[in-house]
Amino acid sequence: MPGSEEAGTSRNIAQQQRSHQREEFRAAVRALLMTPLMTPAHEDFPLVRRQADMLRGWFSRETGWPLHIEQEGARLYKRPAELSATTRGLPDYDRRRYVLLCLACAALERSESQITLRVLGERLLQLATEPALASLGFVFTLGTHHERRELVAVCKTLLEIGVLQRVVGDEDAFVHSGSEQADALYDVQRRTLAGVLAAVRGPSTWRPEEAPETLDERLSALVDEHVADSDEGRRTALRHGLARRLLDDPVIYVETLNAEARAYFVNQRGAMSARLCDAAALTAEHRAEGLALVDETCLLTDVAMPAEGTDAHATLLVAEHLAGALRISGSVEADASPHPTTFSEHEVIAFLRDAKMKYGRYWRKSAREAGAERELAAIAIERLEKLHLIEVGDDGIRALPAIARFGLGETEIRDPRETRGVQAAEESGSA
Structure with a gap:
């Protein structure tokens, strides 16, 4: 019909x-x-x-x-649930560069709608002479190649997030020459600049006698949110905190939660993970040790694993090695000799030195040079720590439970020509 x-x-x-x-x-x-x-x-x-x-x-x-x-x-306005995490932050940024970034934002707030790289540097020189900074030993003169590179790194960050838009010029020329002719002109996007700070309360609102003293106190004061003094208010705060960690961090381990958060997490993680996964197209991996929300596309992450490239391959090899050690440790009988679960950086370097003999021909040239395994080890450790797959402490490197998902077993290397031959034979047989 x-x-x-x-x-x-x-x-x-x-x-x-x-x-x-x-x-x-x-x-x-x-x-x-x-x-x-x-x-x-x-x-x-x-x-x-x-x-x-x-x-x-x-x-x-x-x-x-x-x-x-x-x-x-x-x-x-993302506000982290874990303020003590040392793996957060912009790549290649230390405390000094963050100070320069804050000073640059302060200078841009007072600037015209356009500014040059050289003028921005001059404004930073003026702000860097503040007594409070000088008393902490902060010095910025813009007279060296290294300081010009720091200024350009800050400008490139502001370009990436949209605070600045380049009109004309070349930052790299400014770094190498520092001459009057080497400069760049930018448009200042004030609406974007106003949104850089994601704090609940801006630090400029503190009176000098009320300002927090330590770094931990300052971070807490920046994001301190009101929580209603009721059971529902506390439950909501717990739910928000856990959801923030699940969306921001690679994994939540039950052992890292306090008693109240742990009780809520154990009871609610199924329903919570289902809602978050449905909205963000993620996959939940539930384990006795905790919960991870995994992005199968490896796009919703700052550090993808596995990934292409020498550094990523070395990281995957180290992860597999540590996962194997963790698996062996877990299967050791009570009366047997315990297998080490904590490693030193030297052991990781030694492992990569041996791995270079087997896989080096697939790596970039610089990674095959003598001593290059030290740099590869540092990169691998940093990546694995950011992914919460290891914990680095004074006693060494400890493999965490989630690293077990990378226990892949023995790698099989195939020659592409052999692979094509096998495929041709299979196609011929099916025909």
């Missing part, structure tokens, strides 16, 4: 629209998690604007993170 056919067509169209909306919402959630400060130039900004209402509601309900979306950009 014509009416039935039309009704069926309408249902199919409605289902397709709902499916499209759902996929667009997921893409927007993932985009904001990876780029919480987003400008209109970002490829996913249009869909973020289209899904604005749903996104605001979801992030507020599940994580407690405020989300502001305007025509000029979007800002997800």
Whole structure:
């Protein structure tokens, strides 16, 4: 009947629209998690604007993170649940470079709509002479190649997040020559600049006599949020804190939670992980030791594993080696000699030195040189620590339970020519 056919067509169209909306919402959630400060130039900004209402509601309900979306950009105010994590932060940034980044933002806040690299450097020189910085031993003169490189690194960070937009010029020429002719001109995006700080309370609001003294106290004061003094308020705070960790960190280990958070996590992690996975297109891995939300595409992460390249391959080899040691340790009988679960950096270096004999021909040339295993070991340890697969302490490197997922066994290396021959033989046989 014509009416039935039309009704069926309408249902199919409605289902397709709902499916499209759902996929667009997921893409927007993932985009904001990876780029919480987003400008209109970002490829996913249009869909973020289209899904604005749903996104605001979801992030507020599940994580407690405020989300502001305007025509000029979007800002997800992500606040970490774990302030003591040493693996967070911008790559290649130390405390000195963070000071320069803050000074640069302060200088841009007072600047015109355009500024040159050289003028920004001069403003930093003025701000760096503040007595409070000088009393801490901070010195910035812009007179050396290293200091010019630091300034350019800060500018490139501001370019990446959209605070600055290059009009003309070359930063690298400024680093190498430092002459008057080597310069760059930028547009200052004030709306983006205003969204850089994700604190609950800005540090400029503290009176000198009330300002926190230690770094830990300052970090806590920046993100201290009001929690309603009720059972529901405390449960909501626990849920938000755990959701933030699940979306921000590679894995949550039960042993790292306090008693109250552990009780809530054990009872609610199934329902919580299902909601987060559904919205962000993740896969939950439940283990007795904890929970990980895994992105099968390896796109929703700062450190992908496995990945391509020599450094990534060396990291995977170290992970497999440590996973094997952890597996052996877990299977040792009570009366047997215990297998070590803690390793030194020297042992990792020695392992990579042996691995270089087997896999070196697949690595980049510099990684095959004598002594290169030291650099590879440092890179691998840093990556594994960021992924919460190992813990680095004074007593050495301890493999954590989640590293067991990389216990792949013996690697089989095939020559591409042999692989093509096997495929041809199989195709010939099937024909």
